[in-house]
Amino acid sequence: MDNQDRIYTILLVDDEEGIRNVLNITLTHAGFKVLLAPDGDRGLAVFRDRKPDIVITDIKMPGIDGIELLREIKQISPDTEVIMITGHGDMDLAVKSLQYEAADFITKPIDSEELETSVGKAVDRISINARIKSYMDGLESLIREKDRKIDESESLVTIGQTVAGMSHVIKNIAGGLKGSSFILEQGIENENREYLVKGWEMMKGNIDKITNLSLDLLNYAKTSRLKPDRINPNVPAEEVMALLTPRAAAQDIRFSIRPLETELQISVDQTAIYNAVFNLVTNAFDSFAGQGKSSGERRVDLEVDVEKNNGNNWVLYRVRDNGAGMEKGVSDLLFKEFITTKGTHGTGFGLMTTRKIIDEHKGGISFETQKGKGSVFSIRIPAG
Ligand SMILES: Nc1ncnc2c1ncn2[C@@H]1O[C@H](COP(=O)(O)OP(=O)(O)OP(=O)(O)O)[C@@H](O)[C@H]1O
């Protein structure tokens, strides 16, 4: 296995002394520094003290079990690679550990080749992450240096953030695909139809996600080749209304539109503005997810308005919901990162793309939100 140019430390947690001894010999022989712990409690203490690069833990142990240990470790250090040792019949636990981002599984009885492959992959991921990080650090200092060339550095920051945000999204999808193929493999091996169905469902979800991601990426990467048209600003809003009314009904949402009354024309890329408004409205719909139907009437209002500011005319699209609102931790990052709170259902591209569209129209986007009360997102476009 490829140890690169430094010695990696592995913490091995297992309550069976025999397994500890054998794995200790194999891993030490392969060039690793090995730390041992006989149970989850002591494993956690050693982890805190020594910060190993990789943890290999038995999934079933008395006291703190492997899952709990995995959770604690990921909370302390999300980048640590944790490999789970599973026995026959630990399928449910194995699936659960996927949710907490276990890196891999090795099954008992442990085959030393399987062990070396798994640890080798973990080492590769660590060194790739380290390279990305040093690249990003380098990029940041480069940007700081060239602070005076503001235009250039701004685009580098954007690229840096895009790469960082994307690698997170892709890592999530890769984790999901790995999990589903693990379940499928178990299903095939054990001729278990339930695992096959479960694995396939997960796999389909991840395929959808990667398809959406590539479409999002294409949209996001499209350099600003706006195709402006003179249109009535109500048109994109009414298109969104027409397309999303059935979805609103299905989700028990009262979705209403207040179009602009005065006759006005603006120069915009109609499809782009439609996409921007569409993103805001679907986010507003999603803000009710997880709320029981008994929590009152769900409302989403889409309003088209005009505003005079500093002698200029602006067209406003305002999307108001009385859904869940946002935590400060989320709202602070909205336009800076690909942030999503929707697990595998969201990518966090929606608002980034929306903002890009609005920037390209020399407009602005803002929002107000109150946790538990709802949010208002406003887009302004110069009306010329
Ligand atoms: N109206 C809203 N109410 C509550 N939270 C919101 C609202 N709009 C956005 N958010 C929060 O901002 C996050 C980012 O939104 P964004 O549209 O960028 O991505 P997403 O909706 O999660 O995924 P995607 O749009 O790619 O499907 C959401 O996950 C959600 O947490």
Ligand SMILES: [Mg+2]
């Ligand atoms: Mg969205």
